[in-house]
Amino acid sequence: MAEAHVDNRSFKCLICLHECNTPRQLPCFHTFCTGCLDTYINSEYVTEDNRTYFPCPVCESPCYRHDKNAPVSSWAGSFPRNQLFASSTFKETESGQTFCHGCLTDDEENVASFWCKACSEALCQPCRVAHRRSKLLSTHKVIAIDEVSKTDIRMPVSIVNTCPRHTGKTIEVYCHNHNALCCVLCVTLSHRMCTQVSSLEDTTMMFSLDLIECELGKMKDESKTIVEEDENKLTTLEDDYQKMTSNMAMMIKKAKDKMGDLHQRFQTGLDVTYRRHRESLHERLRTNRIFQANIENTNQLMRVVKEKNPVVDIFIVTEQSKTQLLSHVRRLQQKTGDKHNTFELKIRYDDVLEKVNNVMTTVGRLEVSSSLSSSSQDSLTSIRQIIDTLHTTSSVTSFSESTSSSDMLSDVGHVAVPSSSIAPRIDVWTGSLSLVKSVHKGSIGGLVTPWLTGGVFIEGEGLLATDYNNKKLLLFDDSYEYLRHYDMDNSPIDITRGFEPNQLLMTQTNGSIIRCTFRDGVLTTVDSIRSYPSQWGIDTLGDNVLIGTDYSVKISTSDFKQVSSIPNLSYSTYVAASTRGLLCHRDEDVIVCRSRDGTEVFRHMCKGIKQPRGIVVDQDGNVYVCGMKSGDIHLISHDGFKDRILLPRMSGITQPFAVVLHPTRQEIIVTSRRENVAFEVYKFCDQ
Template identity: 85%
Template sequence: MNHYNNDLRKDCERKDKQAIGMAEAHVDNRSFKCLICLQECNTPRQLSCFHTFCTGCLDTYINSEYVTEDNRTYFPCPVCESPCYPHDKDDPVSTWAGSFPRNQLFASSMFKETESGQTFCNGCLTDDEENVASFWCKACSEALCQPCRVAHRRSKLLSTHKVIAIDEVSKTDIRMPVFVDNTCPRHTGKTIEVYCHDHNALCCVLCVALLHRRCTNVKSIGDTAQMFSLDVIECELGKMTDESKTIVEEDENKLTTLESDYEKMTSNVAMIIEKAKDKLDDLQKRFQTGLDVTYRRHQDSLHKRLRTNRIFQANIENTNQLMRIVKDKNPDVETFIVTEQSKTQLLRHVRRLQQMTGDKHNTFELKMRYDDVLEKVINMMTTVGRLEVSSSLSSSSHDSLTSIRQIIDTLQTTSSVTSFSESTSSSDMLRDVGHVTVPSSSIAPRIDVWTGSLSLVKSVNKGSIGGSKTPRLTGGVFIEGEGLLATDYKNKKLLLFDDSYEYIGHYDMDNSPIDITRGFEPNELIMTQIDSSLIRYTFRDGCITTTDSISSAQQCWGIDTLGDNMLTGTDYSVEISTSDFKQVASIPKRGYNTFVAASPNGLFYHSDEDVIVCRSRDGKEVHRIMCKGIKELRGITLDQDGNVYVCGMESGDIHLISHDGSKGRILLSRISGITRPYAILHHPTRQEIIVTSWQENVVFEVYKFCDQ
């Protein structure tokens, strides 16, 4: 490892010398960007995950996005979604943003002055007040107004400081007071004094006692800082900056290309339509609507991806700028602390970046297949052509993201300090601290549904869908590349929503649809209807086509597939059939409106009045469980781990049951905008739950899991 570090440092030194001119050119550009607005950070507030935002941006984010009716006392970081808690959970939500500490490193490099060039008092700015400074404390490196100068002189600790008129200080000195927060983020009032080399962790004495007692490579922060080398970090951050720029530039180019394709296609279609305008005006409008929807969907996708990568680029630039400031103006200890903090927040950011953009395409090529006999059969045509979109993630963006992940891994596995000969165990350093046993922990890739909570992320109202009657969604299925296709029982429609649950359009049905599921072939769907029929469809390129249907002797409600079999719930039984609708078994049950859900492990679940029954593939009962307090059990769904989610229409709650029935919990005792939940769906890849209403103003709500 030491040989690797030395080689890496030499390589970085060579690159640093080549780029020294560029570094000097930007040394005076000391502004930091807010990771929400991507503008210069105004009154910067730092969250516990080390990400920094404008106070105003953070306040708007908290109030508009995460003020919910369930009285949560935290909110997720806008960038990495780490849970963030205000200083006092009982404070009004409007004060949460201001309760987080100012990022003094950001604030000190972005000094504020009046229009005439006078400097504002640093102490007053801490309380978001702008008062002109008249004095400068050399020891504190702070500008002071007259009242703050008096308070400064009266302080026993500060009275000996050398204070001069601010006119005697150069603007360069005023711009560069640097403050490093060395307080422990876990333990109030404790400072960072120790570094654990086993976990690459900054610790206070309590951290060592509680979390690192069995670690063997623990050093004081001063000793570690003396061996600290910034060369490797600067080199890797430089590489990461280049890769992030590549991704952003690629997204910008692809967005321009997509817009160009859109403009060209719009123009070309208009030219063809013009030849038979009187007869094709209606077709042109229909085509243009479809093109606009497709274009905006992929444009929005690229905008979201571009913003995510811009935020990451801004974070990297902030970190680079931070390194330059700290390196030039601070002793080794503060430099080391800032470096380790930056590494921590970068790791969280990259993980979030990979989750949000790693599999998101950024290349969308719009093509048009024109009908070559358009002019010959103009009176017979029902469409101008078929709009096709081929999407992919460009190789350069994929390579850059992979490279960034590798750089982060290098930063985590490569020590930023030189080797040391003497190892100190935490037990040696804390002989006088009582023994505390704390289990080791690791960062889980997904939220534990048994300890996490549900957070409302979206409500869809009937006004956004339209129609003469309030929708009643009784089922739905997720279709890859399209979104959510839901059954609107009341209006005899199938409603299509994109991956962000925005309404796209609808498909008219002959009868009221009840439930829908994936079929046995690609692009195949099977649906139950109120007329006791089972309909088989194909859904391809936004078009739905009936391929088969059969009438049932009983009214069918819920439907799902398990292997080669089809499961349907009727008023009095659960029917098991083959893929061609031939009955295999009929299982009697109690209650009405039966819904079913199948698990990949060969089990399926159904309701029996207000009891959930688990059965094997052949219909044999495995176990049954009663959800405490649930009334009129309706919807039922499963997540990727086989856990069962059900909702009570009359009790208005959501319950969670383990796949083996050994445990259960009430996830939501009350749903935000829905009083009578009917259907429940689980997103196939995200930890999100969709709950529909029994014909209310809120058609459905989307919840996602988060830490308590």
């Protein structure tokens, strides 16, 4: 353990973003408040195949409990206290008294009364007694804490210099090829092919703390610029939301008021028309009822006269009735002859109202235009350049290990081909691609035209590609020169790294997945797992296997027990895992990004792309996609907000099928769908 003093400055928890209270450090070096971590673990822990773990809240690295029988509620407190963080959050009582440093280590707050000059620690009375009784500490000079200056009351910090990968081993070596702190086992197992390895003593002779502090200061300023820019944009977005809500409400109110006014005017006209025609019908009806009553009276009169009077009287009454009826008929004709008795009310709606009811489906179309501000883009570019500068110095890993090596660098186990020199990275959004090499089918051999449907880089070996047509695996060296082939029983489709060193997983046309090892040029088949019919792409995400089939993406455990199935509308589905813990796949001509549980993160349609096939994700989360029918290569940002056509056309390929990224050299390998050129290699360069 190495000791150092830390100034009285506070660190922030990466969950609550407030001062880190009782900081706990995970194996990936991210640190959180004990309370925040406990709440997170209880809500996010996962149990799979009798294993229980939780993903780191920042990098999603799986974190396992130390005691398999410990309840979930105790996990947070079982992770080691981050003394670097804890020492910086200097604690005092409200009256300004100092807490005992020894008690703070166990999360207890007891007022200190003494100060050990040798240990530079504040001690309470019980700790003072224990300190005096220790044979090793009994000779230390202990004084009253009132005699010590406040500036001297700083707890010494123990910096862990043990290897995080190999228990009990001390970090002694630095690999310049991978910017990695190593123990002797790391060098033996993972860096045996590296050419630039030196002891920490030799490396620290080139250590420049001033340079690191300068670069970190620049990075802090740039990150502050980005945060301030995002805060301003968030305020602007909230203002836009409030304005849009108010404006739409006002517009709807105006529309309602206008419709209400038009409704009232129409109703008034309808009322007038209705009353006029109703009165006309009432008058006609009364006239007809009077005539009807007169007829009935005449009939009744004739029956009465007929029964009791002579014929002469009957004749007289009949003639009188005829004269009376004739007069009534004339009046009836005059009053009702030209008056209508049928009034059918109809309405012909205004064309605009018809559209509102039948055509209109929205009161307005919400349009969102998004972009990355130039200031934020400049800051991101500056941060990337600062990281590249730090990579070129010997102290970059000291910095990255103290924050999080999983954030700054690719894991050593995933770096396939070591580079002898570290070149500045080209921004893939501004750089251009230049053709490095075309590999013709004649240089490979085979009975039929090769069709390379997948590939993977292997450390110290080169590129291993799947030849679907000839049922072979093809090995190419670091310069993409053909070395040899390996015969397969069935046509291989896609290939990826497994979960063990030197392990590979490969899909085949017979619905099986081959688990094999590749070491020193020797391919050894371990076993064959029956999986899914019509399977295509394969990749690993954490401890899960991603398998692309016709019309779905299957997620399985490392021993191929299905966890979930995500349906889509595509056959020949390729899948790719992201270092951000996400997965990408095609859904017809759309690229979909999801979290591990299948939740959709974004859905992006590249302009002009037709029948996407090969898909891969770089270390920044950017997605590269082959458009087989459109003959191009597209790039999609990690958040799905923007895209770019990297290669609108290629030199000798018209139907690109698979795309593979070189792990260190910013080179893209694009294979063809049974063409004379088997694959082409393109490299990023400045415009």
